[in-house]
Amino acid sequence: MLLPLDFDLAAHERPRVVHLAEAVLSTEPRSITSAVNSRSAGGRNDFSSEGDYWWPDPKDAHAPYVQRDGLTNPDNFVAHRQLLLGFARDFGALAAAYKLTGDERFAAAAVRQAHVWFVDPTTRMNPHLLYSQAIKGRSTGRSIGVIDTVHLAEVALGIEALRGSKALMKDEEAALMAWFRDYLKWISTHPYGVDESKAENNHGTCWALQAAAFAHLVKDDGALADCRRRFKEILLPNQMAPDGSFPREMARTKPYGYAIFNLDVMTGLAAVLSSEDENLMTWSLPDGRSLVRGVEFLAPYLANKSTWPKKPDVMYWDNWPVRQPALIFGALATGRQDWLETWKRLEPDPQIEEIRRNLPIRNPVLWVNLK
Template sequence: MKNFLLVASLLFAACTATKGNSVPPQSPAVFILNADVLSQKKAAINVKDAALMPAYKKLLKDADKALNEGPFSVMEKKNNPPSGDRHDYMSLAPYFWPDPIKNDGLPYIRKDGQTNPEVKDYKDKEYMPKMCELVHTLGLAYYFSGDEKYAAHAAKLLEVWFLNADTKMNPNLNFAQAIKGVNNGRGAGLIDARHFMNVVDAIGLLQGSKAWTKADQTGMQKWFADFLNWMQTSSTGKDEMNAKNNHGTYYDALRLSLALFINDKEAAKSIVQNVTKRLDAQMDEEGKFPKEMERTIALHYNVFDLHAFFMVASMAGKNGFDLWHYTSPSGASLKKGFDYFHPYISKQKEWTGQQIKPFDFEEGYPLLLTAAERYGCNKCRDEIKTLAGLDAEKMRENLLY
């Protein structure tokens, strides 16, 4: 009886706590985020669960700040892309610098792990991830609070970047991560678009808002369908599809997100199968990624790659494939990868590989939290509390896992 009353009170609170605002659906159409967990957290927030209030209040504070940012557009850049069409996205390769022995510095030369500050002159690279992050924050704030102001601003950001004829980005990355003196863009530039995965989930969080219309939904599905087609048919996109490192993993993670968003189940199934082949080829017998071990910030790139595989696993489950417990013909598995890097991302062991910059341990939080859910890592949550210290109770991850 007590359990029944508790459930009833949660359901009642979920229906009444946002009176005066539109009420988002309890189970949002998300693909990387866990819809069931979000529904449970929303119900708990509605009854003011003390354990979640610090993280919830921090989310709303971030969302209130986001209300004053943007909108952003590719039309704001000062640099014209080679096409002459300012609607085309453009950026510079971050690790390429002027050659000091050449008068004009051309062609640029590679300094792995060292970001050329010149990339900041190309505002598309700055504005696109910022827009995606803000939309994600606003989408979460709307879903948990039901406050229309968050959905309205998220919709405005999306409209300006993707949908408005005067301000929208063309659905291609032909001129992403160019190397001066070498090319006008390259396949590796598709990594810039990984942030679109946040947009896809954010759109799912906006369902039910009066600010998000059927025309908006249709427009975004059309834009992402066009972008997915460009990814899979252009020479630039095909080049990235053949990447043997984290670039290839993020390529598949992004196109899986888009395939699910446009409800192309057959494409999604094919992409997941391709990811199993990537895992088999990329991971060694210990669970690390040799291509990422070659990098000057090797721990970062290994964790970065494993995170992409984790995101694919979250999405693959929507299509009925359990990548969490899959083992490839060579013995590669996500569990093996996590087990190898676990002591390094939790500070149990000191990383001895290359890492010319300090590792940001927050990068490992999603892996630790996911392992707590998927692999029964009972100490993972406590390890995050130790790493995060006083900020642990305010972490957004408390609302997502």
């Protein structure tokens, strides 16, 4: 079924996005320097987080933490992650509103937010993740911590949308480009980033999404070409089963949420990497595996969760699905009206923090028509 010819993503999203942007116009930006993790080995400007599924050893309170997969420890340090989520949400809304309306108020507010996070030396986040996903008694930081900045992918595309605005002065744009260029180099060369790029599950997908979005922003054609190669030769063939599912995600204690998350991120990656000559949403391996097949597998369960063939997720089962970007990217690529209708009726702006954390693509207008 083809999409109705009069469907306009920008027109559909404009009321929601402008409403969100109006609400944060006067919000004072708060970077990671406004919260301190006393257990972190890093400094004031260093992002810090602790592994979600790690808990005190019930046999010895002084022993290193032990893992309980899928069960989040509420006592771990998450303030920096919350601040990043809040920034990405507010900045994304402002940048999307500017793209949709051309209203300079939104651009000015967005640039003010970005300045605090990436430019001002007293508040900026250092462009690395040496102290992310730490585990008490085991590690001061880990490679899987690179996933904590997956929300910066949409921020990078939002900065692109601000080009041409009066607010994004040349010096400011140059400073922002320098930060993202440095961070792209870090995730591409530091052992943490290199290890994460080799992950065979959603962590590898999230690394590629970040690398692609950052490379797109700073116009690094070599890095973009490498991301396309990874998508075609590593991510899709090594992660997707013949039926379009992701077996490694389906084997987790939260298979529904993880399957959704990985598909969303991989379709976002395709949106960034596609060109006028090649649509990676519809591109397929010789055996027919493609992101379209991935959406075909998951879409029925997004439309009717009661048909999900596995046990409910151990946490947050009741909170999924929301307005998953895989549905709109799939609909735009194939003309599937049923996917569009499912996307339209789902919640676009979830309030549960864990769901927000696993929804790094909130403004699809920033991801389409990239040049």
